[in-house]
Every structure is written in structure tokens, then in C-alpha cells.
Amino acid sequence: MTDLIVTPYAPYRDGIAAYAVQEAKQLRVEGRDVEVLSPLPSAAPHHMPLGRVRDIAPFIKFASSYSRVVLQFYPQLFFGGTRTTAERSAIWFALSKLADRTDLEFRIHEIMYNDLERHGGERRAAAVALSKASRITVHSTPEADELANAVGRHDLQIELIDHGRYFTPNANDTVADARHELGLAAGKHIFLAIGFIQEHKGFDRAVDAFAKGAPDNAELHIVGSVRVDHPHLLEYQSNLAQLCGRTPQVTFHNRFVSDLAFDQWIIAADTIVLPYREIWSSGVLERANLFGRTVIASHVGGLESQIAEGSHLFHDEEDLARIIKLRAAEGTASAEGQTPMNSEISGLGIEDEQQIVVSGRDAGWDLDNQSVTRAQVERQIRLRAQAANRSSTRSPVEQLLSRDAFVRPAPVGGRKGVPVLKQLVRKAIGWELDPLVARINQLEQDLTMALTELENDSASDERPM
Secondary structure, three states: OEEEEEOOOOOOOOHHHHHHHHHHHHHHHOOOEEEEEEOOOOOOOEEOOOOOHHHHHHHHHHHOOOOEEEEEEOHHHHHOOOOOHHHHHHHHHHHHHHHHHOEEEEEEOOOOHHHHHHOHHHHHHHHHHHHHOOEEEEOOHHHHHHHHHHHOOOOOOEEEOOOOOOOOOOOOOOHHHHHHHHOOOOOOEEEEEEOOOOHHHOHHHHHHHHHOOOOOOEEEEEEEOOOOOOHHHHHHHHHHHHHHHOOOOEEEEEOOOOHHHHHHHHHHOOEEEEOOOOOOOOHHHHHHHHOOOEEEEEOOOOHHHHOOOOOEEEOOHHHHHHHHHHHHHOOOOOOOOOOOOOOOOOOOOOOOOOOOOOOOOOOOOOOOOOOOOHHHHHHHHHHHHHHHHHHOOOOHHHHHHOOOOOOOOOOOOOOOOHHHHHHHHHHHHHHHHHHHHHHHHHHHHHHHHHHHHHHHHHHHHHOOO
16 A cells, blocks of 8 residues: 655755655654655656646556555646646546545645636536545645635535644754854844745845844844745845845845754744745744744734744734834743754754855845945955855765755846846846756756765665665
8 A cells, every 4th residue: 555645845945845755754654655756856756747737647647556645735736837727627627537546635735716716617626626535634724714615615524734743853953052053143032034035925024023123132034045046036035135134133044954954043043933925824833833932923824723822923014023022022032052842853954054144234245335345255255265164074965955046146236227227138138048047956956866865875785784
């Protein structure tokens, strides 16, 4: 009896991919025979294209041979290449046929509620597929209610599944150790906003609210990178960097972090800030709960059902600023030598994760006027040399994971009119450069996966029989 999980998968930089890795790992620990299929080449043993009508028939044929299939469902996975409601209806119909052949679970992370409400044919096709499934699982009651409303079927048996059910710690550092590793001050109240840089995550809201009243004993750290090199995401990232650079006591760490470093940031922080404009459930919130960290989260989606006792929900930026001020007034709540809650390690992470922590103003470039001095350039060179020296002791996989995805430089300039001109040039040549940038990032992901497999194979060969 073999289960098949259909999902994006490592090393793909995606929240659902990270969620699926943890689920697959835990199910195997429990003795389940689990295989994974991803839509792109990855560490999963199987991959095939998904997202278009022509992709669905080969997928149904392949998945039908498994005793149980779990779809980590979100619109882009199955409908990313479709344009019409007829195409999406056809895919829903095919999924209903898969439900006839095997034990099928829809794990709903996101769904196109508005499209289902507007288009009767698509709504009926979705309702049939969902009604035939063995299980429909979501992470919160609001999601369950909206799904039932969107498909017009309040008789669907929709189950709640804890978002953090399969989460296990990747780090067991004390607060002091984590702060030392990350270069953070011992006596400061550390606010942390972490995750992929996207406008709906609302990191700019956290910076604005922090600027309205955070005392000198507090720092806000924004940690993350864009998931893909898309112009809209890059523009938001550039604006966020400039906002952080001109806001005292705020630092933007523009980089993708390993699972180990992610948990070290959670451990090192006193308060986790989730300033989302829209979201249904949050893996970051679950990891904060895992380590017993206080959370300030926006009152959207299903976050109210995830948030732990002692944490806070806010409704607007004024409310957020007030709560930040109250939290900072409490001082550094985490004892410096404290080991985080639930610190038993059942997974492996990348050891000795190190990084150079550089604030927006100390990064070497003045983001306000773009003037660059010799001293600033020399500082940048010294920091890069330090980073190179630190990375030289790491394995190839660790070095690859410590790098940011390659992105095209932001269209900025110090003289009037130059940024506009650069934006026009960027758009004019984007059709040539964007595919190259995407290809470079894909090759780096493939190389990371290959090196990881080689390391795992070597480790297996060295184990005693």
C-alpha cells in the first residue's frame, strides 16, 4: 500500500513545498510507504508537468496505480496553464475520475473561490470532484465555510487538519546561541517578519508600524527573498529595501534561508510579526507556535484559529503599532540561555549556518540618493570577503543554499530621469533576459538537488551494514 503526495517539492522555494517535505518525512517515520510527485524536477522521485488540460490524462493514469493520493491543492498546481473556465472544468472532471479509481484526498491550501462563484459549470464540476473524494481537508473553519459556499455544497464533509501537525524542529539552539549565530544583539527585543517577499505578506506594514513608536531597545528584522524573479515582486522587494534602509532599527536580510537558519531566526526572536494583507493559514505562525514564540498577526483568513494563547491579532496599522510598543515595553522576554520549547530534534538541518548581517544603511549603498563613497565600497568588499572565508569551510550544498537567487538589478539611479529610463530599457530587453535569469536559477536548483543526492548516497555507503 503506497501513498502518493502531489505537490511542489524541495529544493523548490515554496511554502507548500516545505509543508509537503515535513509531511512526507513524518509519514515515513510512522511507517507509511510514501512517494512524491512534483510538477517540476525536484528531490521527489517522480515529476511530470501539470497545469494544462493536456497534462491531466497522463497524471490520472499514473496516480490511479496508488492506493491513496493526496493533492496538496492550490490553483497554480492544476490550473496554472489554463485560460478558460471550460479548461478548468475539464480538469475538475478528470480529478473526479481519479476519485473513482483510488482513495483521493484534497488538501486545500488555496482555491479560486471567486471563479467558482461566477461560473456555474466550473462550480458544478468542482462540486462533483470534491464530493467523490475520500477526504477534503483544510486548515481553518473560515476556509471550510468559504469552500462550501463557493461550490454550493454545504453537505460536503470537510475536515480540519492542524497546519503544524507534521512540523518538527530543525534547530535546538538556546536564544543566546541563535543570536550569536545570526549576529543579533543580546539585550534587544527582536521583532521578526520572515518569509517570501510578496506584497500580500505586508512586510512594509510592519516597518511603518514599527517606525511609529518602537523604543531604542527594539529591532525589527525582515528576513526573506522573492520566490521567483518576477518584475512585480522585484519592484516590491526594491521598495521594501529602501523603506528598511531609511527606517532606524530596521534591517532587511534579503536572502533565502535554510530550514535550520529559519528556525534559528524564530528562536532568536522575542516576537514574530505576521502583517499579512491576505492569507488563509500560515506555516510561519505554526513554526512560531512550535517554539513558543509570541506572535502579532493580522486578523485575516484563518489566522485567528491558528494563533496561540498570549499572542495578538491586529486590525490596522495603528493597532499593530500599539501592540509593537506594548511588546517592546516588556523587554527581552526570552531568557538568553533558554532552550526553546519543543526543542527535540527529529530532523536534519544544515549545520553551522552563518551569514553576514547587514542593515539597509550599512550595506554599503545609500538607498536614498544612490551616492557611493570609496569607504562604502571598501566596506562591501570586506563583508563579501568575510562571507567567502566563512563559506569556504562549508560543503557545496551548504554554499549553494546560502546564496540568494539571481535577480536582475533594480532600475535605480542617482540622477533625475535615470530610473525611468532604466525601467523602459528593462521592459524592452526583458523578453531576452528574463528566460536566462529563470534558467540560471533552475540550473542552480538542479545542481543543489544533485549534490544533495550524492551526499546522501555517500552517507548511506559509509553507514555500517
